[in-house]
Amino acid sequence: MSPFEEQSEIVRQEQLTPEIFRLTLKAPEIAGTARPGQFVMVRISSCYDPLLRRPLSIHQTIGGKQVQLLYKVVGLGTRLLASMHSGQQLNLTGPLGHGFEFAGKQAICLVGGGMGIAPLYFLAREILRQTRPPKCMVLLGARTAAELGPLPQDFLDLGVTKIHLATDDGSLGHHGFVAELLPQHLAPDLHWTACTCGPQPMMKAVVSQCRQQGWECQVSLETMMACGISACLGCAVPRADLSGPYLHVCKDGPVFKAEEVAWL
Ligand SMILES: Cc1cc2nc3c(=O)[nH]c(=O)nc-3n(C[C@H](O)[C@H](O)[C@H](O)COP(=O)(O)OP(=O)(O)OC[C@H]3O[C@@H](n4cnc5c(N)ncnc54)[C@H](O)[C@@H]3O)c2cc1C
Numbered sequence: 001m002s003p004f005e006e007q008s009e010i011v012r013q014e015q016l017t018p019e020i021f022r023l024t025l026k027a028p029e030i031a032g033t034a035r036p037g038q039f040v041m042v043r044i045s046s047c048y049d050p051l052l053r054r055p056l057s058i059h060q061t062i063g064g065k066q067v068q069l070l071y072k073v074v075g076l077g078t079r080l081l082a083s084m085h086s087g088q089q090l091n092l093t094g095p096l097g098h099g100f101e102f103a104g105k106q107a108i109c110l111v112g113g114g115m116g117i118a119p120l121y122f123l124a125r126e127i128l129r130q131t132r133p134p135k136c137m138v139l140l141g142a143r144t145a146a147e148l149g150p151l152p153q154d155f156l157d158l159g160v161t162k163i164h165l166a167t168d169d170g171s172l173g174h175h176g177f178v179a180e181l182l183p184q185h186l187a188p189d190l191h192w193t194a195c196t197c198g199p200q201p202m203m204k205a206v207v208s209q210c211r212q213q214g215w216e217c218q219v220s221l222e223t224m225m226a227c228g229i230s231a232c233l234g235c236a237v238p239r240a241d242l243s244g245p246y247l248h249v250c251k252d253g254p255v256f257k258a259e260e261v262a263w264l
Pocket residue numbers: 039050054055056057058070071072073074075076077078079115118119221222223224225254
């Protein structure tokens with residue numbers, strides 16, 4: 001389905017931590033068709049700085065009419081976004097890309113690191129909404145407890161019963177990396193599908209754990225993106241066998257089977 005371009009009114013801007021914000025927008029066309037793992041390109045400024053739209057994952061849709069984004073302030077675009085308030089308008093293009101595949105799986109483990117947690121909330125919600133939901137485990141990691149903010153509780157409020165946390169500084173949950181939780185918590189007798197999003201080294205470690213156990217793994221890549229619609233070729237990543245044309249994260253992803261892409 002072709003993406004929509006919507007002039008969207010901000011319904012709510014919430015500051016969850018000093019750097020993390022949750023933005024709710026009226027965007028009925030995008031919300032009506034979005035799938036977990038897809039993203040939108042946000043035009044933040046009507047002038048030339050920043051010129052390019054910024055890619056943000058769909059954190060969830062609400063009532064098929066609203067789109068919610070979860071973002072961290074890291075630079076000019078996200079800083080401007082954080083200064084906006086309800087009633088203001090933003091131009092969105094989406095839903096873009098391919099999302100996660102979760103139907104018919106026996107057991108799914110969501111592994112999120114940092115802002116990679118953003119698309120996994122929508123995924124957890126849709127997994128739990130299935131008539132016969134699979135076993136669902138959520139593993140979340142961040143540098144500190146403060147960085148996770150209210151996100152673990154949000155997953156619990158969805159009805160996720162199995163959630164484990166890891167922080168780099170040990171301020172909450174396991175003291176270490178979130179990928180280290182997989183062998184500790186995933187029953188080896190089940191056929192798990194891991195769905196992961198976060199920093200590249202974290203995803204690489206998750207892919208490696210899944211390979212060792214023979215589990216499926218889907219990865220959501222967050223490369224730099226200039227257009228989001230397969231026009232600039234700036235989001236190219238090499239294929240696993242390093243042959244053939246490059247894959248483009250905005251069109252072929254952002255979610256890939258781990259074995260499709262090269263883990264350099
Ligand atoms: C498909 C996709 C989905 C994304 N979803 C989310 C999301 O849900 N929430 C969220 O907070 N962020 C998400 N990102 C990252 C987000 O797009 C960038 O953080 C944002 O574009 C930065 O814009 P800026 O103008 O604030 O920063 P800039 O001034 O453009 O850059 C500031 C710093 O951020 C780094 N940066 C910029 N883009 C990225 C990127 N794609 N990945 C890693 N580092 C980057 C730059 O290298 C620089 O150091 C996503 C990226 C992609 C490709």
